[in-house]
């Protein structure tokens with residue numbers, strides 16, 4: 001079985017050798033930055049924010065339920081959901097946020113599962129799931145072998161968020177407050193990427209993480225070889241016993 005970069009193996013997939021990596025963090029802490037670095041290294045990434053956009057496209061079940069509950073005033077002229085408007089509603093009301101989550105999250109998880117299967121069928125050994133609300137929903141954590149939190153200090157997170165999304169400080173603080181504190185998430189993860197510094201510094205840490213994930217795969221290969229060797233040895237012993245007894 002030939003192993004190549006980032007969990008990709010030629011030939012068919014074996015479910016017992018597959019594993020999932022959860023990548024999370026806070027809003028604007030740098031998940032996309034880290035996941036694009038991992039993607040450049042060849043890792044298969046499933047981005048929950050991208051999936052979340054697909055499952056609310058017009059004519060989908062989640063779209064109909066959002067329009068039913070939030071009203072047609074939530075739509076743009078072309079019929080698509082006005083994400084900015086919906087964002088303003090759900091980041092200022094916990095009740096509305098919970099309602100939107102109850103509509104979108106089951107659809108997001110189903111669509112992600114399909115993508116995971118697609119990667120595994122193509123022979124990838126592991127898939128990285130970029131999920132902002134990984135520890136808030138906890139639905140996926142039981143399936144993960146590694147969890148990675150992209151951390152940055154609160155002041156840097158706030159200023160990057162304000163700058164990227166053109167938000168006021170109050171709006172940015174509301175969005176940060178809608179999630180589990182980043183410090184708490186850091187304590188729940190197996191691996192932490194500290195992204196308060198430069199991109200180069202983050203890149204160095206991503207390279208180290210990548211090596212660790214590849215090593216996990218080596219461990220699995222060693223395990224497979226050990227099992228094969230044990231099976232081979234048992235075969236020889238069985239053959240010797242038969243010869244001895246006959």
Ligand SMILES: CC(C)(COP(=O)(O)OP(=O)(O)OC[C@H]1O[C@@H](n2cnc3c(N)ncnc32)[C@H](O)[C@@H]1O)[C@@H](O)C(=O)NCCC(=O)NCCS
Nearest residue numbers: 026027048049052083084086087090101104132133178179
């Ligand atoms: C509220 C929406 C319309 C805002 O869309 P917009 O394009 O402006 O932002 P985008 O989707 O890129 O999300 C940006 C970030 O906001 C944060 N965020 C998004 N939804 C939520 C939520 N329900 N609760 C807390 N934080 C959230 C995440 O950190 C995410 O990375 C959109 O985020 C949405 O539909 N959210 C509900 C689905 C969801 O939970 N998505 C997160 C992935 S599981």
Ligand SMILES: Nc1ncnc2c1ncn2[C@@H]1O[C@H](COP(=O)(O)OP(=O)(O)OP(=O)(O)O)[C@@H](O)[C@H]1O
Nearest residue numbers: 027028029030031032033132160164195197198199
């Ligand atoms: N190390 C860094 N140095 C400078 N700017 C950075 C660094 N890391 C990320 N940024 C910038 O900070 C902003 C947030 O980063 P990014 O989009 O990767 O976060 P995110 O966690 O994916 O956000 P969200 O979950 O809200 O989509 C972006 O504008 C990005 O270019």
